[in-house]
Amino acid sequence: MAARAMNSTSAALSDASPIPYWLDDPGRPAPEPGLTGDTTCDLLVVGGGYSGLWTALLAKERDPGRDVLLLEGREVGWAASGRNGGFCAASLTHGIANGLSRWPDEMPLLEELGARNLDAIESAVHRYGIDCTFERTGEISVATQPHHVAELRELYEEMGAAGLAAGSELLDEDALRAQVNSPTFLGGLWDRDGVALVDPAKLAWGLKAACLSLGVRIHENTPATSLTRNGAGMAVRTLRGGTVRCAQVALGTNVFPSLVRRTRPLTVPVYDYALMTEPLSAGQLAAVGWHNRQGLGDSANQFHYFRLSRDNRVLWGGYDAIYPYGGKVSASLDQRPETFDGLAGHFFACFPQLEGVRFTHAWGGAIDTCSRFSAFFGTAHGGRVAYAAGYTGLGVGATRFGADVMLDLLSGEETERTTLEMVRTKPLPFPPEPFAWTGVALTKWSLARADERGGHRNLWLRTMDRMGMGFDS
The missing domain is CATH 1.10.287 (Helix Hairpins)
Structure with missing residues (x-):
């Protein structure tokens, strides 16, 4: 039986492309030209993922006259922003449980700010015509073991006691399997409004187009290598030999080594992996249900996340988080056949009615993880530089909030965001190797x-x- 299962998963993976599904798109925009000389600007944004893109866009929305320049070391959206699961969550704290354990007094405000942030993302998607398949279908946390059922019920009661249960629904086994049918499902907790599903690469490319439409200057394939004081402002050198002189800098480099060196011990890279199936047939989709197209994640410590794409493929990811010794980020780690084999086996255990489905894509990528599992923020060089990092896999939505925080910090003004304990404190650093x-x-x-x-x-x-x-x- 085990040999048969192994042969089945090997066959399902045999033709899988090693390219992230979302990036394997003929509509992928051409990169903007690299920066070849010296230049100046008011605000320099380093990093062309969600964090940097939202920062540049919001900076221009706040002040259309501000000269904003964005540098990206490769192509916009090529890293975590273009290869994640596309779960755009309102949560700023990596879930209510994590938030209640760390900032219980602030959680009502943090949840309100997160909901407003997700509303603002949806508004921007419509305002700028970003075709990223934004579906606000919510997410179900799934119990696959009896103790998960008890834990979800306890969490739901804790949310209710804190006044945070609005929009959530506890599902028993029958109610859950009426939504999505798997023999492994025992119950669930449905956040009906707090999560949207998106095509993550198209969201990044759409934000890039929106930035350009507002006059942001973008230079791709231009890695920034150093950050120094320059009179009353800052100077950032690039690998191409040019220098950008600017009044302020916002760093959205996340998993990559920060130009503010003292913050580097606060994050480590953890590699996450995902599979994408071929499109399900009408019969296969009917066998699974999934009529409301929610995102799902099981409640194990080593958890899986899964969702439908626009054309009814199933993305199946998670479980096997890998930390590379020394914290080195390398493209060689984007492929891990033993993890793909394991994920495929788990997929067919969850959905045995889909036996015979093949995977078209298998890929991995690095997540910036910090010890409190939600973003941290700060400034350097006398307030001329701001940074945000540590989103731990929940940055599709929270990076927009982080962009607002960075811009608030650079303005020097006190806001409801900058007074938060979550914003004013830092996570514990990771120790050195080994x-x-x-x-x-x-x-x-x-x-x-x-x-x-x-x-x-x-x-x-x-x-x-x-x-x-x-x-x-």
Whole structure:
């Protein structure tokens, strides 16, 4: 039976392209020319993912006369912004449970700000005509083990006590399987309005077009290499040898080494992997249900996330988060056949009615992870430089909020965002090697053990919980 399953997954993966599905698009825009000489601007944005794109766009919306320049080391959206699952969540805290454990007094405001941020993203998508298949279908957290059912019920009750349960619905097994049919599903918690699904690459490309339409200057294939003071402003050198002199800098480099070196120990890269199926037939789709097209994620520590694309493919990702020793980001890590085999097996265990479906794409990419699992913010060089990072896989929506925070910080004005404890505090740094690798490996092993033992967290995980570094979703 095991050999048959292995042969089945191997056959399903045999023709999978190693390119991220979203980036494998004939409509992918041509890159803007690289910067070849010296130039000046009012605001320099470093990074052409969501973080940098939203910062540049919002800066021009706030002040159309501001001269904004964006530098991207490769092509806009090529990294995490173009290869994620496309879950655009309102949550700014990597879920209510994580937020309640860290900033309980601020959670009502943080949830309100997150909802307003998601509304603003939807508004921008319509205002700029961004064709990214924005579907506000919500997300269901799925129980696949009996202890998950109890945990979701406990979370729902905790949300209710905090006044945060509006728009959420607890589903029993029958109610959940009426939404999406899997023999592994035992119950769920449906956030009806707090998550939208998007084509992530098209969102990035649409933001690029919106920036250009407002007069943002964009230079791709232009890595920034250093950041120094330049009189009353800043100077950023590029790998091409040019220098950008500017009044202010916003850093949206996330998983890549920050030009503010002291912040580098606050994040580590973790590689996440995903598969995309061929389009489901009408019969296959009927066998699964999924009439309301929600995003889904199971409740295990090593969890899967899955959703439908515009043409009814199933994206299936997650589970096997990989930390590379030394925290090195390398394209060689984008492919991991043993992870793809495991994910394919898990997919067919979840949806046995889809046996015979083939995967057309298999890819990976690095996520910037911090010890509190939600973004942190700050300034450097006397307030001339702002940064935001550490989104830990939930940056599709939260990066727009982070862009607003960076612009608030650069303005020097106190706002409801800059007064938040979440914004004013930093996560604990990761230790140097070999301790970082050992700690991550031990945590991953312990989380897998907890999944196998009814959610029981061992001494290591309980210690991490007490230190504020516990992760359970």
